[in-house]
Amino acid sequence: MSGSAVAAHGAVARAGQDPAVPLLSVENLTKHFAVKGGWLNRSGGLVQAVDDVSFNVRSGETLGVVGESGCGKSTTARLIMHLIARDSGRISFAGRLVGAPHGLSRRDLHRQMQMVFQDSYASLNPRLPVATSIAFAPFIHGLGKAAALKRAMQLLEAVGLDPLQFANRYPHELSGGQRQRINIARALALEPRLVILDEAVSALDKSIEAQVLNLLVDLKAHFDLTYIFISHDLNVVRYISDRVMVMYLGKVVEIGPVHRIYRSPQHPYTQALLSAMPSMDPRRRTLRAPLSGDPPNPISPPSGCRFRTRCPFAEQVCEAVPPSLLAVAKSGAVACHMRVAGSGHSRADKAVAH
Amino acid sequence: MWAFTLRRLIYAVPVLLGVSMLVFVLIHLAPGDVVDILVPPEVPKEIADSLRRRFRLDEPIYLQYLAWLGRLMVGDFGISFFTGRPVAEELFGALGNTLVIALPAALLGFSLGIVLGALAAYNRDTWLDKVFSATAIIGVSLPHYWVGIVLVAIFSVVFNVLPAQGMGFEGLPSSWDQIKHLILPVVTLSLIPMGVTSRLVRANILEILSQEFVGTLHAKGLSNRRVLYHTLKNAAPSALALMGLQFGYLLGGSILVETVFNWPGSGGLMNLAIFRRDVPVLSATILVLAAIFVVINILVDVLQALIDPRMRR
Amino acid sequence: MADAAVLPADANLVLNRAQQGKSYWRRVWERLLDDKLTLAVMAVLALLLVMVVFAPWFTVHDPYTGSVLRRLKPVGTLGHWLGTDEVGRDLWSRMVYGGRMSLLAGVVPVFLALLVGGFLGILAGYMGGLVNSAIMRLTDVLYAFPSILLAIAITGILGSGLQNTILALTISFIPPIIRISESVTAQTRHLDFVEAARASGARPLTIMRYHILNNVLGPILVYATSLISICIILAAGLSFLGLGVTPPSAEWGLMLNNLRQALWVSPLVAALPGVMIFITSMCFNLMSDGLRQAMDVRL
Numbered sequence: 001m002s003g004s005a006v007a008a009h010g011a012v013a014r015a016g017q018d019p020a021v022p023l024l025s026v027e028n029l030t031k032h033f034a035v036k037g038g039w040l041n042r043s044g045g046l047v048q049a050v051d052d053v054s055f056n057v058r059s060g061e062t063l064g065v066v067g068e069s070g071c072g073k074s075t076t077a078r079l080i081m082h083l084i085a086r087d088s089g090r091i092s093f094a095g096r097l098v099g100a101p102h103g104l105s106r107r108d109l110h111r112q113m114q115m116v117f118q119d120s121y122a123s124l125n126p127r128l129p130v131a132t133s134i135a136f137a138p139f140i141h142g143l144g145k146a147a148a149l150k151r152a153m154q155l156l157e158a159v160g161l162d163p164l165q166f167a168n169r170y171p172h173e174l175s176g177g178q179r180q181r182i183n184i185a186r187a188l189a190l191e192p193r194l195v196i197l198d199e200a201v202s203a204l205d206k207s208i209e210a211q212v213l214n215l216l217v218d219l220k221a222h223f224d225l226t227y228i229f230i231s232h233d234l235n236v237v238r239y240i241s242d243r244v245m246v247m248y249l250g251k252v253v254e255i256g257p258v259h260r261i262y263r264s265p266q267h268p269y270t271q272a273l274l275s276a277m278p279s280m281d282p283r284r285r286t287l288r289a290p291l292s293g294d295p296p297n298p299i300s301p302p303s304g305c306r307f308r309t310r311c312p313f314a315e316q317v318c319e320a321v322p323p324s325l326l327a328v329a330k331s332g333a334v335a336c337h338m339r340v341a342g343s344g345h346s347r348a349d350k351a352v353a354h
Numbered sequence: 355m356w357a358f359t360l361r362r363l364i365y366a367v368p369v370l371l372g373v374s375m376l377v378f379v380l381i382h383l384a385p386g387d388v389v390d391i392l393v394p395p396e397v398p399k400e401i402a403d404s405l406r407r408r409f410r411l412d413e414p415i416y417l418q419y420l421a422w423l424g425r426l427m428v429g430d431f432g433i434s435f436f437t438g439r440p441v442a443e444e445l446f447g448a449l450g451n452t453l454v455i456a457l458p459a460a461l462l463g464f465s466l467g468i469v470l471g472a473l474a475a476y477n478r479d480t481w482l483d484k485v486f487s488a489t490a491i492i493g494v495s496l497p498h499y500w501v502g503i504v505l506v507a508i509f510s511v512v513f514n515v516l517p518a519q520g521m522g523f524e525g526l527p528s529s530w531d532q533i534k535h536l537i538l539p540v541v542t543l544s545l546i547p548m549g550v551t552s553r554l555v556r557a558n559i560l561e562i563l564s565q566e567f568v569g570t571l572h573a574k575g576l577s578n579r580r581v582l583y584h585t586l587k588n589a590a591p592s593a594l595a596l597m598g599l600q601f602g603y604l605l606g607g608s609i610l611v612e613t614v615f616n617w618p619g620s621g622g623l624m625n626l627a628i629f630r631r632d633v634p635v636l637s638a639t640i641l642v643l644a645a646i647f648v649v650i651n652i653l654v655d656v657l658q659a660l661i662d663p664r665m666r667r
Numbered sequence: 668m669a670d671a672a673v674l675p676a677d678a679n680l681v682l683n684r685a686q687q688g689k690s691y692w693r694r695v696w697e698r699l700l701d702d703k704l705t706l707a708v709m710a711v712l713a714l715l716l717v718m719v720v721f722a723p724w725f726t727v728h729d730p731y732t733g734s735v736l737r738r739l740k741p742v743g744t745l746g747h748w749l750g751t752d753e754v755g756r757d758l759w760s761r762m763v764y765g766g767r768m769s770l771l772a773g774v775v776p777v778f779l780a781l782l783v784g785g786f787l788g789i790l791a792g793y794m795g796g797l798v799n800s801a802i803m804r805l806t807d808v809l810y811a812f813p814s815i816l817l818a819i820a821i822t823g824i825l826g827s828g829l830q831n832t833i834l835a836l837t838i839s840f841i842p843p844i845i846r847i848s849e850s851v852t853a854q855t856r857h858l859d860f861v862e863a864a865r866a867s868g869a870r871p872l873t874i875m876r877y878h879i880l881n882n883v884l885g886p887i888l889v890y891a892t893s894l895i896s897i898c899i900i901l902a903a904g905l906s907f908l909g910l911g912v913t914p915p916s917a918e919w920g921l922m923l924n925n926l927r928q929a930l931w932v933s934p935l936v937a938a939l940p941g942v943m944i945f946i947t948s949m950c951f952n953l954m955s956d957g958l959r960q961a962m963d964v965r966l
Contacts, residue, residue, distance in 0.1 A: 083862055169688035518930075627823075
């Protein structure tokens with residue numbers, strides 16, 4: 001793609017966007033990892049990292065993704081980015097199926113969607129000056145060297161770093177916050193529509209974290225971006241997200257607008273997560289441990305509802321039948337038998353629409 | 355455990371096949387063939403061609419390879435171009451002679467290496483260690499065949515206490531006079547294993563000593579000797595692996611030392627074969643030495659897995 | 668957002684004015700400059716190189732003509748300060764000219780093996796899967812030979828001479844270089860910046876060129892220089908066996924063999940070529956150690 005085309009495609013794509021079609025559509029995404037072991041590689045089992053995950057991301061929103069470590073958030077991100085191959089499921093971007101014969105190719109997908117990783121230092125090639133790292137993607141997509149470097153410097157400016165000071169520096173000469181800004185600039189170099197932020201601010205000091213978060217908000221407005229924001233920090237997610245998706249052991253357990261989720265969480269796991277948040281308010285003390293037991297083994301997850309081994313409301317039906325992600329009137333969806341009338345759960349009939 | 359051993363053995367088969375193929379290819383790339391060497395050049399072409407047909411040299415190459423491989427399996431290593439005797443007898447006799455110097459050299463090299471390495475490790479950063487480091491670098495840079503020559507120059511030429519060449523006996527030595535023939539070659543051969551082993555042992559022991567459990571052992575009140583025993587036990591696996599490999603190198607690489615001392619071992623045999631363009635002897639020797647090396651590698655892997663459970667995959 | 672008027676149109680101009688950072692290689696270089704021992708060793712090697720390349724300037728006698736009358740003169744003889752060899756040729760000249768062959772046979776194979784083995788190893792390490800298996804299994808077959816045996820096999824069967832020697836040694840050194848290249852590449856491949864490069868849609872060869880190569884080159888180079896010292900010893904060893912450079916060429920290993928008979932007459936002269944092998948090999952060893960330490964930069 002020539003330089004001018006690269007610049008222009010962003011505008012064309014936005015112009016052609018139908019608001020009704022979600023920007024990213026994930027259907028039945030599944031990824032199991034084989035566990036090495038046993039003679040002649042007879043699998044010791046499968047880690048069900050991501051199991052039948054479906055969700056949409058609307059253009060212009062920020063979708064927060066939360067959950068404990070090992071719940072599949074990062075794997076999902078890598079699957080969407082096509083960094084690892086999925087076992088099954090469909091991924092569509094702006095209505096076009098990725099990997100299908102007449103759909104979107106991987107390479108084209110990467111022009112539309114980029115990712116920022118958690119480890120700011122490991123994300124940058126230690127042997128290259130940061131401007132070159134930023135310019136790499138446009139350069140290989142056809143932009144000439146000079147034009148790519150020029151774009152790199154514009155992006156440095158955009159993320160709040162003076163190009164004169166930083167363009168020729170090496171990653172080890174910069175602080176964590178500066179490096180993460182570089183990573184953000186690098187993600188923006190191809191003018192993507194969607195940026196996945198995988199624990200992008202988790203490793204930063206709190207004050208720096210706040211600065212970078214604000215930068216992200218500004219950039220989103222300025223470049224008309226859509227975000228998927230993965231984090232384990234519920235406060236940060238609340239600050240930045242429009243909708244929130246909660247994952248547990250490879251499955252989506254709840255999804256909905258941020259205020260509804262935080263105000264009245266529908267899934268017991270979400271409730272437990274939120275009550276575990278430390279609070280500055282002395283009136284909100286944690287009296288009981290919100291969750292009991294250990295997270296189950298991802299190789300052999302519990303039958304039926306995966307959360308039932310730690311759920312205070314678990315019943316027979318939870319063991320027998322896995323709950324599906326079903327809509328909660330007007331505001332997202334939840335996967336819990338308690339919220340579905342007629343599911344067989346004793347509390348099901350008390351489900352109240354919010 | 356047996357599964358692991360079996361897997362390693364099965365895995366060695368394609369490697370050995372590959373080795374045999376490589377040797378076979380080399381033989382066929384050699385200028386001239388059997389017939390050219392056996393008969394004088396004035397012989398008319400038809401006779402030479404009929405000889406080729408008799409030796410099956412006109413058949414497609416993979417058939418020749420398979421036939422050759424088949425003969426190897428039953429122990430027929432061919433006939434020497436030069437002596438006309440079966441290669442197998444000469445080869446195994448020569449191998450025995452090599453073992454007579456290789457085994458003592460390995461023992462000497464390893465034991466001295468372990469002692470030196472341990473001494474250096476326990477006296478870290480003292481002048482002893484510095485001497486050790488200097489010696490180690492020198493040892494690795496010395497051509498061992500040259501050291502052999504220098505030793506001969508000192509002990510045979512100048513002082514005339516040890517014989518300069520030759521084996522002086524058949525089979526095993528039975529008198530001090532005969533043993534004298536062994537001394538210089540064994541010492542020369544032992545240099546490289548000693549150097550390599552001492553370096554590794556030193557590095558391993560240092561690494562283990564820096565680990566916390568050693569402090570725990572001391573705190574439990576174990577005597578220094580018991581701690582040493584535990585340390586050595588931990589250093590053993592990789593040291594054993596290295597020693598196995600070094601022994602393999604000794605067997606395969608003894609040719610240089612055997613040339614210096616005119617020792618009639620497998621190396622000396624190879625030397626003669628090269629000189630006489632005796633391809634069957636040369637190729638058989640190379641093949642057998644490589645096969646022994648592969649077997650040693652397997653043994654080393656199995657031994658390592660036996661001692662260190664982490665190695666069992 | 669950047670005001671277009673503030674940024675100069677020429678990006679390179681800005682880059683030139685931008686503050687220079689200290690690249691990794693620059694810091695390695697600076698550490699090397701502090702290492703007096705390594706610098707000294709490199710100076711010795713440079714001197715050696717100059718001497719063998721400009722051999723006629725440093726020697727008086729022709730290395731190929733000898734006189735039976737002047738056979739095996741000892742060290743310190745007038746006119747032949749290192750004595751003469753068994754055919755009467757000046758030993759000093761033979762050593763200097765011999766250095767050409769010895770160094771050639773010692774350095775070129777490692778260089779070639781670096782090119783071939785490095786490429787294959789990086790390819791195997793990056794691509795993984797079938798490509799990796801195929802390359803590594805091939806390496807295993809070559810590894811089944813103790814190194815000198817492989818070189819002997821090739822030269823012994825194919826014939827002696829400088830070309831075959833270089834070929835044989837190159838093949839002997841390709842497996843270890845493949846092994847270390849593959850190992851280092853496999854480690855680098857999992858780092859996030861490589862994932863990020865993949866995420867930007869770059870093709871494998873491009874990623875290997877811009878992101879892998881500059882990160883793995885260091886360790887591979889250090890290893891290769893340590894191999895040079897071994898190669899010099901092996902090359903001389905091959906000549907010693909009659910498998911390497913052929914007479915009447917001068918080469919240190921060959922000289923060592925020829926002078927063996929002279930051991931009884933003039934032991935010092937007979938041992939001299941070995942000293943050169945030893946010194947050269949040790950210099951490369953020390954240089955390799957120095958490089959390794961310089962590259963061990965804490966980031």
